[in-house]
Amino acid sequence: MKLKTYTISVYSENNVGLLNRVSAIFLKRHINLDSFSSSESEIKDVFRFVIVVKVSFDKIDNLVKQIEKQVDVIKAFYHTDEETIFQESALYKVKSNSLFEERQIQNIIKQSHANIVTVSPEFFVIEKTGFRDETEKLYNDLKPLGLLQFVRSGRISVTKSKMGISEILNTFKENNKKN
Amino acid sequence: MESTEKIRRDKNIIKQISGAEAVIHCLLLEGVDLIYGYPGGAIMPVYDELFKFQDKIHHILTRHEQGAVHAAQGFSRTSGKVGVAVATSGPGATNLITGIADALIDSTPIVCITGQVASHLLGTDAFQETDIIGISIPVTKWSFQITKASEIPSAMAKAFYIARSGRPGPVLIDITKDAQFEFFDFEYEKCLGIRSYNPFPEINLEKIDEAINFINNAKKPLIVWGQGVLLGKAEDELKSFVEKSGIPAVCTILGLSALPTSHPLNMGMVGMHGNYAPNLLTNECDVLIAVGMRFDDRVTGDLKTYAKQAKVIHLEIDPSEINKNVIADTFILGDCKKSLDLLHKKVRQNDLSLWINRFKKLKKIEYKKVIKDDLFPTKKGLTMGEVIESINKYSKGDAIIVSDVGQHQMVACRYAKFNNSQSNITSGGLGTMGFALPAAIGAKMGAPEREVVAIIGDGGYQMTIQELGTIFQTKVAVKIVVLNNEFLGMVRQWQQMFFDKRYASTKMVNPDFVTIAKGYNIDSIRVKERNQLDSAVKEMILSQKPFFLEVCVEKEDNVFPMIPSGASVSEIRLE
Numbered sequence: 195m196k197l198k199t200y201t202i203s204v205y206s207e208n209n210v211g212l213l214n215r216v217s218a219i220f221l222k223r224h225i226n227l228d229s230f231s232s233s234e235s236e237i238k239d240v241f242r243f244v245i246v247v248k249v250s251f252d253k254i255d256n257l258v259k260q261i262e263k264q265v266d267v268i269k270a271f272y273h274t275d276e277e278t279i280f281q282e283s284a285l286y287k288v289k290s291n292s293l294f295e296e297r298q299i300q301n302i303i304k305q306s307h308a309n310i311v312t313v314s315p316e317f318f319v320i321e322k323t324g325f326r327d328e329t330e331k332l333y334n335d336l337k338p339l340g341l342l343q344f345v346r347s348g349r350i351s352v353t354k355s356k357m358g359i360s361e362i363l364n365t366f367k368e369n370n371k372k373n
Numbered sequence: 374m375e376s377t378e379k380i381r382r383d384k385n386i387i388k389q390i391s392g393a394e395a396v397i398h399c400l401l402l403e404g405v406d407l408i409y410g411y412p413g414g415a416i417m418p419v420y421d422e423l424f425k426f427q428d429k430i431h432h433i434l435t436r437h438e439q440g441a442v443h444a445a446q447g448f449s450r451t452s453g454k455v456g457v458a459v460a461t462s463g464p465g466a467t468n469l470i471t472g473i474a475d476a477l478i479d480s481t482p483i484v485c486i487t488g489q490v491a492s493h494l495l496g497t498d499a500f501q502e503t504d505i506i507g508i509s510i511p512v513t514k515w516s517f518q519i520t521k522a523s524e525i526p527s528a529m530a531k532a533f534y535i536a537r538s539g540r541p542g543p544v545l546i547d548i549t550k551d552a553q554f555e556f557f558d559f560e561y562e563k564c565l566g567i568r569s570y571n572p573f574p575e576i577n578l579e580k581i582d583e584a585i586n587f588i589n590n591a592k593k594p595l596i597v598w599g600q601g602v603l604l605g606k607a608e609d610e611l612k613s614f615v616e617k618s619g620i621p622a623v624c625t626i627l628g629l630s631a632l633p634t635s636h637p638l639n640m641g642m643v644g645m646h647g648n649y650a651p652n653l654l655t656n657e658c659d660v661l662i663a664v665g666m667r668f669d670d671r672v673t674g675d676l677k678t679y680a681k682q683a684k685v686i687h688l689e690i691d692p693s694e695i696n697k698n699v700i701a702d703t704f705i706l707g708d709c710k711k712s713l714d715l716l717h718k719k720v721r722q723n724d725l726s727l728w729i730n731r732f733k734k735l736k737k738i739e740y741k742k743v744i745k746d747d748l749f750p751t752k753k754g755l756t757m758g759e760v761i762e763s764i765n766k767y768s769k770g771d772a773i774i775v776s777d778v779g780q781h782q783m784v785a786c787r788y789a790k791f792n793n794s795q796s797n798i799t800s801g802g803l804g805t806m807g808f809a810l811p812a813a814i815g816a817k818m819g820a821p822e823r824e825v826v827a828i829i830g831d832g833g834y835q836m837t838i839q840e841l842g843t844i845f846q847t848k849v850a851v852k853i854v855v856l857n858n859e860f861l862g863m864v865r866q867w868q869q870m871f872f873d874k875r876y877a878s879t880k881m882v883n884p885d886f887v888t889i890a891k892g893y894n895i896d897s898i899r900v901k902e903r904n905q906l907d908s909a910v911k912e913m914i915l916s917q918k919p920f921f922l923e924v925c926v927e928k929e930d931n932v933f934p935m936i937p938s939g940a941s942v943s944e945i946r947l948e
Binding site (some may be wrong): 206207210211214215218221222227255256260262265266267268358360363366367369 | 414506507510511514516517518535566567568569570571691692693695696697
């Protein structure tokens with residue numbers, strides 16, 4: 195079956211070991227992660243993982259259910275690219291003298307709407323946030339001019355639709371009161 | 374030492390006790406009075422408290438940590454309670470892993486408690502340090518490392534709640550040695566819920582109506598039930614539903630005994646070595662009602678050809694099992710005790726006599742081609758089947774049968790008669806050789822008033838044979854039957870059928886098992902001839918003590934029927 199890119203969003207408790215639990219689910223099925231990032235979410239004490247994978251449609255549902263099955267996971271969702279707003283950040287470290295020797299660098303930076311984060315006598319660092327093809331284009335443009343270092347973040351994304359995590363947590367509170 | 378009654382009155386608060394003592398109070402407050410384990414350096418503070426509390430908690434010293442965890446599983450499966458196994462750090466903890474994996478795949482509620490090196494030594498490769506949390510993650514339902522005594526009550530309360538609720542499973546609690554020594558004010562509150570975990574999904578009544586619509590219009594409906602019925606204590610609901618609807622019912626290996634073998638609508642077992650009719654008719658039924666089972670590959674064979682003609686209704690408590698292997702036409706998420714009851718209220722009885730006759734006819738074929746020669750052989754060598762039949766005769770179908778893994782397991786599960794639920798204890802999903810002997814110890818302790826017969830092959834027996842020591846020491850009256858064919862029989866059968874009889878490393882040269890049993894002071898008999906069998910089995914069943922029976926069976930018998938690995942259930946072979 196054809197592979198498709200999915201963004202998996204996992205809302206969870208911030209417990210030691212959960213990262214291993216979630217990654218073990220992919221390991222067991224021999225699925226490579228395209229990217230992985232974690233941070234706090236909009237709710238206090240709730241963490242959010244954003245995982246990007248390429249899998250077939252018949253696998254994704256099962257995969258996400260396995261993640262949601264973990265005791266410390268509050269809710270897991272999956273979305274296609276069309277259903278999310280997503281970005282990645284990349285940093286490019288370039289030798290400072292190439293800024294003067296390779297005149298087109300200035301044009302490349304301007305055209306790509308990238309920012310210069312820091313400048314020192316030896317090097318300067320460019321930052322670009324955008325889609326994968328944009329950060330990749332900048333990489334390809336800068337590479338022949340001498341890149342000292344390059345790093346790209348995992349995808350961060352928010353969904354167009356509502357997640358409703360607060361509602362889930364409230365229902366839990368209500369149910370617990372009833373008990 | 375304060376009594377449990379006292380702390381209950383005091384809202385479960387005790388001032389300034391050690392973490393190790395707190396562990397004991399947690400166990401007592403969870404109603405635990407029997408645990409299995411093996412001491413060692415990093416868990417010694419807990420054992421010191423076990424010594425002080427020995428009038429309240431009985432600790433069974435097994436001869437290997439694997440024995441402890443399998444015993445806890447056996448205990449859980451006959452008592453319906455959470456089993457507990459305790460081990461030290463490092464090798465003690467890693468020795469539990471096989472049993473934990475077995476408990477996960479067979480949904481057995483157990484809590485394993487391991488000692489760990491002191492927290493300041495974590496990550497230093499200290500003596501007997503191993504990352505047991507990391508190692509156990511893929512095989513536990515939940516795990517937690519405690520590094521402060523104050524974390525013990527809440528972690529233990531969560532552990533028991535998670536192990537037994539929803540789809541049950543194993544939980545591991547790892548406690549550093551300094552946390553066991555640390556003093557703190559103990560306060561215990563039972564866990565009633567966890568916000569990220571919903572073990573009791575609410576039943577969608579529309580789905581009940583959808584399912585009833587399929588069922589009431591079916592001409593050839595079939596119920597396939599699994600262990601979920603036993604775990605959900607839904608035996609009565611299953612029976613009522615089956616009887617009111619008149620639908621033929623078949624089970625998976627772990628579903629055995631939920632409905633008595635003799636029930637007229639119990640048509641037998643599905644699966645690789647299951648019965649002929651249930652497997653064949655899976656591919657003829659028009660509505661398949663799957664209750665608390667997970668469509669394991671040993672049940673379905675080739676998924677591409679599995680029950681394609683049928684509307685599939687899946688009753689299941691674990692959402693991740695729905696549409697995992699078989700796409701359901703409708704599913705009822707929730708506790709099958711409730712959903713079966715709801716179905717029972719609305720189901721109509723249709724005339725299914727023609728359909729039921731199909732089962733009876735195919736059963737006759739299976740009897741003629743397989744069962745007759747298994748149970749009443751005319752050839753010289755003893756069969757495994759006739760041993761099971763003899764056990765049926767003297768136990769009258771009231772025994773708990775604990776089987777290991779291999780040919781004898783398939784034969785035991787095919788032919789054992791079960792009058793009562795929770796009577797079939799076997800390692801289903803993981804297929805753990807060495808399971809039966811320690812599991813039988815736990816099974817007997819979980820149901821002391823019942824007869825427990827362990828059926829084991831000569832291979833699996835030697836994987837945990839050291840637990841004879843536990844039987845010797847505790848005098849637990851388990852009956853051990855070794856069906857000795859001097860081969861790793863199931864592998865040999867596959868070598869014969871699929872590897873041109875190249876019997877690579879399956880021939881076993883065995884010790885004198887009767888002499889070994891005698892060394893442990895266990896009464897024992899060896900049977901080599903048919904005319905000795907019945908009297909030996911009778912003596913074993915009548916004995917009030919542990920008993921060992923070795924039956925030397927035909928060396929190269931095969932188990933049939935059989936669905937070859939990866940083939941369709943319709944391709945089931947009788948020879």
